[in-house]
Amino acid sequence: xxxxxxxxxxxxxxxxxxxxxxxxxxxxTLYPFIYIAAVSFSSGFAAQxxxxxxxxxxxxxxxxxxxxxxxDFWISYRNTFIYTIGGTVMSLLFIIPGAYALSRPQLFGRRxxxxxxxxxxxxxxxxxxxxxxxxxxSLLDSMFGIILAFAVNAFNIILLRxxxxxxxxxxxxxxxxxxxxxxxxxxxxxxxLSKPAIATITLFCIVAxxxxxxxxxxxxxxxxxxxxxxxxxxxxxxxxxxxxxxxTQLEAAYSAExxxxxxxxxxxxxxxxxxxxxxxxxxxxxxxxxVKE
Amino acid sequence: xxxETRLQxxxxxxxxxxxxYAMLLPTIIWFIVFLYKPMYGxxxxxxxxxxxxxxxxxxxxxxxHFEHLFSNDQFIRAVWNTxxxxxxxxxxxxPAPIILALMFxxxxxxxxKKTAQTIVYLPHFISSVIIAGIVIxxxxxxxxxxxxxxxxxxxxxxxxxxxxxWFRPIFVGTGIWQEAGFGSIxxxxxxxxxxxxxxxxxxxxxxxxxxxMWRITIPSILPTILIxxxxxxxxxxxxSFELIILLYQPATYxxxxxxxxxxxxxxxxxxxxxxxxxxxxxxxxxxxxLVMVANTLSRRYxxxxxx
Amino acid sequence: MSSVKLSQLVKKYGNLEVVKxxxxxxxxxxxxxxxxxxxxxxxxxxxxxAGLEEITGGSVSIEERVVNRVAPKDRDVAMVFQNYAxxxxxxxxxxxxxxxxxxxxxxxxxxxxxxxVAEILGLTDYLHRRPAELSGGQRQRVAMGRAIVRHPxxxxxxxxxxxxxxxxRSQMRAEIKRLHKRLEVTSIYVTHDQVEAMTLxxxxxxxxxxxxxxxxxxxxxxxxxxxxxxxxxxxSPPMNQLPARVGGTAEAPTAxxxxxxxxxxxxxxxxxxxGAQVTVGIRPEHANVHKQGTNPIKVELELVxxxxxxxxxxxxxxxxxxIIKTETEGYYDMLHDVSSxxxxxxxxxxxxxxxxxxxxxxxx
Numbered sequence: 001x002x003x004x005x006x007x008x009x010x011x012x013x014x015x016x017x018x019x020x021x022x023x024x025x026x027x028x029t030l031y032p033f034i035y036i037a038a039v040s041f042s043s044g045f046a047a048q049x050x051x052x053x054x055x056x057x058x059x060x061x062x063x064x065x066x067x068x069x070x071x072d073f074w075i076s077y078r079n080t081f082i083y084t085i086g087g088t089v090m091s092l093l094f095i096i097p098g099a100y101a102l103s104r105p106q107l108f109g110r111r112x113x114x115x116x117x118x119x120x121x122x123x124x125x126x127x128x129x130x131x132x133x134x135x136x137x138s139l140l141d142s143m144f145g146i147i148l149a150f151a152v153n154a155f156n157i158i159l160l161r162x163x164x165x166x167x168x169x170x171x172x173x174x175x176x177x178x179x180x181x182x183x184x185x186x187x188x189x190x191x192x193l194s195k196p197a198i199a200t201i202t203l204f205c206i207v208a209x210x211x212x213x214x215x216x217x218x219x220x221x222x223x224x225x226x227x228x229x230x231x232x233x234x235x236x237x238x239x240x241x242x243x244x245x246x247x248t249q250l251e252a253a254y255s256a257e258x259x260x261x262x263x264x265x266x267x268x269x270x271x272x273x274x275x276x277x278x279x280x281x282x283x284x285x286x287x288x289x290x291v292k293e
Numbered sequence: 294x295x296x297e298t299r300l301q302x303x304x305x306x307x308x309x310x311x312x313x314y315a316m317l318l319p320t321i322i323w324f325i326v327f328l329y330k331p332m333y334g335x336x337x338x339x340x341x342x343x344x345x346x347x348x349x350x351x352x353x354x355x356x357x358h359f360e361h362l363f364s365n366d367q368f369i370r371a372v373w374n375t376x377x378x379x380x381x382x383x384x385x386x387x388p389a390p391i392i393l394a395l396m397f398x399x400x401x402x403x404x405x406k407k408t409a410q411t412i413v414y415l416p417h418f419i420s421s422v423i424i425a426g427i428v429i430x431x432x433x434x435x436x437x438x439x440x441x442x443x444x445x446x447x448x449x450x451x452x453x454x455x456x457x458x459w460f461r462p463i464f465v466g467t468g469i470w471q472e473a474g475f476g477s478i479x480x481x482x483x484x485x486x487x488x489x490x491x492x493x494x495x496x497x498x499x500x501x502x503x504x505x506m507w508r509i510t511i512p513s514i515l516p517t518i519l520i521x522x523x524x525x526x527x528x529x530x531x532x533s534f535e536l537i538i539l540l541y542q543p544a545t546y547x548x549x550x551x552x553x554x555x556x557x558x559x560x561x562x563x564x565x566x567x568x569x570x571x572x573x574x575x576x577x578x579x580x581x582x583l584v585m586v587a588n589t590l591s592r593r594y595x596x597x598x599x600x
Numbered sequence: 601m602s603s604v605k606l607s608q609l610v611k612k613y614g615n616l617e618v619v620k621x622x623x624x625x626x627x628x629x630x631x632x633x634x635x636x637x638x639x640x641x642x643x644x645x646x647x648x649x650a651g652l653e654e655i656t657g658g659s660v661s662i663e664e665r666v667v668n669r670v671a672p673k674d675r676d677v678a679m680v681f682q683n684y685a686x687x688x689x690x691x692x693x694x695x696x697x698x699x700x701x702x703x704x705x706x707x708x709x710x711x712x713x714x715x716x717v718a719e720i721l722g723l724t725d726y727l728h729r730r731p732a733e734l735s736g737g738q739r740q741r742v743a744m745g746r747a748i749v750r751h752p753x754x755x756x757x758x759x760x761x762x763x764x765x766x767x768x769r770s771q772m773r774a775e776i777k778r779l780h781k782r783l784e785v786t787s788i789y790v791t792h793d794q795v796e797a798m799t800l801x802x803x804x805x806x807x808x809x810x811x812x813x814x815x816x817x818x819x820x821x822x823x824x825x826x827x828x829x830x831x832x833x834x835x836s837p838p839m840n841q842l843p844a845r846v847g848g849t850a851e852a853p854t855a856x857x858x859x860x861x862x863x864x865x866x867x868x869x870x871x872x873x874x875g876a877q878v879t880v881g882i883r884p885e886h887a888n889v890h891k892q893g894t895n896p897i898k899v900e901l902e903l904v905x906x907x908x909x910x911x912x913x914x915x916x917x918x919x920x921x922x923i924i925k926t927e928t929e930g931y932y933d934m935l936h937d938v939s940s941x942x943x944x945x946x947x948x949x950x951x952x953x954x955x956x957x958x959x960x961x962x963x964x
Contacts, residue, residue, distance in 0.1 A: 004401055011502045018399040025393065026409040029416060029474060032427045035438055039430060050441040098320030101313040108306065113317065117324060123581045125331035126573030127553065128560040132348070133331045152323050173652050174685035174746070178699030179673035182312035188698075192689040211420030214535045218561055229422045233539065236426055257436045264426045271418055278418060279411060305669060 033268070040064070040262040044255030063258035067266065075224055076231035077266075083146055083216075083227050084209040090151040091205045096198065099157050100186045103164035114161075121154045134219060141221045150208075150215065156201050163197035164190060200281045207278065210271065228267050235263055338574045342567035351567075358571035367546075368572060371555040374548060375576075379529040381465045387525055389469050390476030391518060395506055397477065398484050413474025425539035428467055429454065454540065457548040464540065464549070468533070483517035484510055520591055527587030530580040552576045603628045603663060603786040604649060604754055610657030611644050618644050620810040621658060626754075629784045635797040636807035636833070643758060645807070646790045650679050650756050663753060678747035679756040683763065684739050686731040686746075693718070693727040696745045717745045720782070737768050744776075748783065757789040761796065773799055794834050798822070806830050822883075828956035831881050831949065837912065837923050839881045843953065846873050855880045855950070858918035860897055863945045869959040870950065879956070881949035884912070884925035889935075893942035899924075901938050911935055 007015065034054065039047050040063055041056035051057045067073050101107055102114055139145030167190060175185045191198065213229035220226050226234075239245055239256040254262075307314070333348070338358055340351040362368050393413070400406040416424070431437050432453040440450045453459045491509050500508065534553035541549035552572060560569025604626040611619035619641040626632050634642040647653040649660055651672030659666045667675050678699075686695050693714050700710045718724045721741040731739055740760060747755055757776075761769045777800055780787055791797055797804045798818045806813040806821065806829070813833075814826040825831035831839040846864070848854035850871035853864040855878070862880065864870060870878075899915035899922055906928060913924040913935065924941055950959045 006496075008501060014502050015399055015401060018396045019402070019405065022393075022396050022400060022406075022409050025473075026412045029413050029470065032431060032470075036427055036430060039436070047436050050436055050438075050444065052436070053438060053441065094320050094323055097316035101317035101320075104310075104313050106306075106310055107313055107317070113321070116321070120324065120328045122584045123332075124577055125328070125335050126570065126577050127556050128566050128570040128573055129331035129334035129337070130327075131561060132334055132337070132566060133327070136347075137326070148323075149327050152320060152327075157320065168683055168685065170681040170683055170685040171687070173650075173672075174679070174681055175698070175702075176652070177650060177672045177677065177679050178746070178750070179702045182310075182316065184702055186316070188702075189687060192687070195689075207418050211418075211422075213420060213422050214538070229420050232422045232426065236422070236429060236539070255436075257430055257433065260426055261430060264423050267423060268419065275415065275418065279414065309671060 036261045036264050039258055040265045042258060043253045044258050045253070047257045047261075048255050058253075060253045062253040063255075063262040064266075066254050066259055067262050072223060072231060073228075073263070073266075076226050076228045079143070079225060080210060080228040080267075082143065083212070084206055086143075086147045087150065087209040088202060088205040090147050091156070092198070092202065094152045095156050095160055095201060096191065097186065098152070099160035099164055100182075100190060102157065102161045104182075105169075114158075117154045117157055121158075131218060140219055141225065142219075143225050146212075146216060146219060150212065156204060160194070160197055160201055163194050167193055196281060199277075203274075203278045203281055206274065207271075232260075232263050232267060236260055335570060335574055337567045338571035340567055342570075344566075354567075358568050359575070361568065362571055362575065367550065368552075368555060370547070371550045371552045371572075375530060375532055375551040375553075377548075378461060378464065378532050378551060381461055382468060382532075383525055383529075385465055386469050386472070387522065389473035391480050391514075393473055394477040394480035394484060395510060397481060398510065399502060399506070410474070414478070415474075416471040417475035419471070421533065421536040421539060424467060424471060425536060428463065428540060432463065455542065455544045457545050460541065460545045460549045464537065467536070479521060480514055480517060483514040487513040519594060523587045523591045527584040528580070529583055530576050602626060602661075603630065604788065605661040605664075606645070606649070606658070607661070608658035609645065609648060609655065609660060611641070611648060611653060612656045618810050619648070619656075622807075622810075622812050624805060624812065624815065626786060626788060628786055631780050631787045631789065631800060631802045632805060633789045633791060633797040633801035633803075634805045634807055635791055635794055636813075638792055639809075640807040641810040642790045642792075642805075642807045646679075646756050646758055646788060649754070649788060650677055651675050676752050677754040677756055678750050678752040679758060680743045680747050680760045682759045684731075684743040684760075686739055686742055688731055691728050691730050692723055692734070692742050692745075695731065695742055696723075696749050699746065699750050713749050714745075717749045720748065720779070721745050736764050737772060740764065740772055741775075744779070748779075753786065755785050755787040757787065757791075759791055760789075761791070762793075769796075776800060795836060798834070804834075806833060808833075824958070824961065825881070825949065826958055826961065828879055828881070828951050831951070831958075835883060835885075837884050837925070839883050839949070840887075840917075840922050841951075842880045842882075842917060842920055842922070844878055844880045846870055846876050846878055848874070850874070855948075857897075860918070861895065862897055862943070862948065863895060864948055864950055865945050865960065867950065867960040869952075877953040878959075879951040879953050881951060881958075882922075882943055883947070884923045886943055886947040887922075887924040887926075887941040888943065889913070889924060889926055889938045889941045890931060891942055896940035896942050898940045899938070901936070904935050906932075906935075913938055 004012070004015075035052070038054060038056050039052050041059055041061065042052045043058035043060050043062070046052060046057035102110065102117070104110070107113070134140055134145060134149060137145070139149060171189055171193065172185050175189050180188065211229065212227070213233065216227050217230045217233060220230065239259060245256065337348055337351065339353055339355060340348075341354045341357075342348070342351045397406060397410065400409075432439050434440055434450045434452045437453075439453065443449075443451070451459070453463060487510060491513070492505055495505050495509055530552065532551045532553065534551055534557070537549055537551060537554050538557065541554065553576065556569045556573045556576070559565045559572065602625040604624075606622055606624040608621045608623060609619055610617065610621050618639075622641075622645065624632075634645060636642050644653060648655050649662075651667065651670065655668050659668050661667065662675055662677065687698065690698065696714050696717055697710045700713060705713075714727070715724070718727055721744060723738065723741055723745060726734060726738060731742065734742065743760065760776075761772050764772060773796060776789075780800075789796075789800060801818055803815060804818055804821055805815050808829050814821060814830045816824075818834075821830055821834045825834060825839065828841060832841065842855075842857055844855035844857045844862070846853055847856045847861065848864075851866055853866060853870040853874070855862040855864050857880065864880070897917065899917045901913060901915050903914040905912040905914065909928060911926055911928045911932075913926060915922045915924060915938070924938070926935070928935065951957060952959065
């Protein structure tokens with residue numbers, strides 16, 4: 001159908017124009033990242049003079065040296081890994097059995113439970129009651145609190161439930177006649193059959209945890225518990241007002257901007273490393289969870 | 294066989310199926326503790342809440358907080374800002390992924406298409422802190438590339454992020470940059486579902502690509518467009534306030550402050566929990582009504598519900 | 601001792617009764633086929649025996665033990681599903697061994713049992729393949745292997761051949777038959793295909809609308825259908841049914857079909873019904889177009905379908921379609937000239953026009 005050789009001149013012209021527009025949008029998407037990378041490798045002086053456009057000016061790795069010796073940076077980096085791995089595992093521990101139970105026709109009150117969960121997608125108590133609740137539960141400034149309180153969300157459960165529901169009933173029945181109980185049906189049949197869906201949810205969880213910032217900022221006070229995103233935020237808002245930093249900066253080849261850029265680069269790299277896997281699954285995933293008849 | 298009582302049936306059912314209830318239980322408890330208990334806590338919007346007394350023991354004050362709220366200029370401004378930012382998002386942000394998907398559909402070169410898609414999806418996975426860091430750096434008066442470029446044309450540096458009139462364009466533009474690519478996936482999937490023989494018969498009838506786009510592709514994906522539009526309208530009150538918190542400052546509150554940032558400042562920064570909870574409740578109720586209306590509309594027009 | 605016994609078995613979904621108090625006894629080693637149109641309750645009955653559906657009323661017993669409240673895994677039955685339910689992430693050996701593994705059978709034992717079953721089913725060379733790499737027939741065999749390996753008391757088959765093409769289906773039919781001869785395990789088999797029922801069954805149970813219409817051996821059902829439903833369901837093509845009025849005398853009753861007279865067997869019920877409406881049934885095979893007997897019945901030939909050694913003559917009799925099945929050998933040239941047939945009087949079935957019940961089988 002789409003064969004270049006069969007295109008009329010007008011169609012060819014149209015296709016070329018579209019290709020150019022897409023190219024421009026793609027470049028525009030990519031450019032800010034390149035620009036930040038260039039700033040991070042430039043000297044503070046060059047950056048502040050607004051000379052950096054595409055490539056590093058007066059190439060230097062001083063900004064990276066500055067961050068990489070900061071213990072707080074490494075602590076927050078480690079914390080982000082803890083939150084990401086711990087949080088994702090916690091999410092799966094809730095979501096997989098929960099979604100399985102909700103997908104079973106024999107579950108009494110299934111409609112009610114599904115509504116009970118879906119309702120939270122439409123109505124949310126909001127920031128303040130959630131915060132006060134966390135305080136009442138003594139989960140303020142708690143790493144475990146962060147891992148637990150954001151473990152589940154209705155969307156992921158519904159996504160996986162839909163996937164489980166689409167598995168033919170006979171798979172479960174055959175396993176049951178073979179003597180499997182529900183835990184065995186889930187573990188030996190449903191989970192292996194749902195690898196793509198579970199991979200999608202795992203990636204959603206990883207990305208959400210890696211990027212999570214607002215509640216970590218609100219709930220965590222101790223410097224040794226904050227994740228990378230909160231550390232980055234502190235750096236963003238404090239660096240330029242920090243007198244001590246301003247003094248060291250005078251003698252160094254970095255500036256608030258190049259240091260910020262360097263932190264951004266450091267925190268994007270892990271995302272870029274897992275991005276190929278993310279990409280493999282999310283297209284499927286977003287459609288799985290989407291509109292259901 | 295004698296007739297069994299209802300109780301016997303229930304006992305038999307539970308003995309046989311207890312495992313699924315055991316699997317469901319942790320999730321249900323989680324929802325109660327972390328999502329439903331805060332809903333119970335929402336009553337502080339009608340109370341004079343004191344930390345020491347707790348939610349239940351604080352005295353009722355009726356609608357006092359709401360009266361203050363609706364006579365509070367900052368709150369009224371925040372409501373309007375929420376609506377205005379959402380409206381801008383709708384007008385500029387909604388068509389962007391559709392246009393992008395239509396354009397991707399016209400690209401023949403598979404590798405070029407795949408590469409471009411991979412790149413434009415990427416910003417969706419970047420955290421709002423990093424997005425804010427990029428925006429702050431790029432729009433900074435001294436360092437920023439934007440001012441550097443303006444400088445080439447002899448335009449003086451503008452301190453964009455302190456100018457109220459620039460906040461919304463920057464915010465909405467950032468949103469499009471971050472989400473348009475990712476948003477196109479849904480529409481590309483809809484386009485992929487169009488029956489190829491429609492295009493083949495159009496080719497035989499002598500249609501060109503432009504005509505096919507308008508007469509086949511767009512009408513075919515119209516249901517998807519409609520559903521996505523309805524979802525968008527349902528989410529009008531949900532402005533991504535994380536990014537606003539990172540980008541705004543007192544100088545730009547005038548155009549940047551939305552209900553959720555207002556709640557955050559009043560509640561978590563100034564400690565007026567009850568007052569802020571009232572503002573949050575207002576937002577949640579409006580959002581809930583909008584979502585319900587959206588779902589009803591979607592059910593009516595497409596016979597699909599959103600969940 | 602019966603192997604499986606259903607007494608007054610009922611299944612309701614809300615107010616909808618899909619199985620209406622049926623009784624059935626299956627003898628040990630017997631191959632019983634439940635057959636009927638879709639929605640007749642045959643699959644629901646099978647699933648109640650398996651324990652996959654809750655029983656609303658009555659009971660299911662397996663080897664004299666009521667199993668209403670016994671979990672499927674403890675009933676010692678195995679089932680072959682319509683879509684086979686093979687686990688795509690496991691290979692053939694692992695699929696067959698799944699039930700044994702769940703029951704914690706020692707590994708060495710599992711290996712020998714799987715090898716044995718694979719040998720029986722000719723799957724030895726495929727043990728390490730995944731289901732996706734198998735043909736339809738091989739998948740079907742794996743599904744049976746999974747049932748056989750557990751040495752259950754009863755095999756249940758839920759339309760196991762309906763996903764196969766026609767040629768493979770007849771091949772697998774023979775294979776199931778052979779397997780049953782070899783293993784002699786009591787089997788209950790559900791299908792909507794009467795050919796499958798006729799070829800596989802020791803006894804056929806014809807179901808319709810939640811009740812059992814008739815139980816009997818294939819030939820029994822073919823020759824002595826209990827009612828018009830069975831007559832119209834069994835046989836290919838099914839029995840011709842014509843409305844007629846009873847005439848003649850009690851000793852020599854006749855059927856008046858339009859203006860033609862067909863002698864009827866002297867059944868006691870007919871004596872009381874001279875002048876009443878009945879339904880007359882004649883198997884296509886029993887209508888003879890070659891023998892010149894007395895009282896030929898005239899038909900109008902519309903179409904000849906030649907199947908090879910046999911042919912179907914589509915005719916009309918009293919403005920109703922009437923099909924005649926005949927041999928072609930030696931008669932081929934004259935098939936297009938057929939205008940009448942004769943029939944042995946004792947091969948003519950007469951049914952009550954209102955209830956559909958056959959006459960002449962006593963209280964049966």
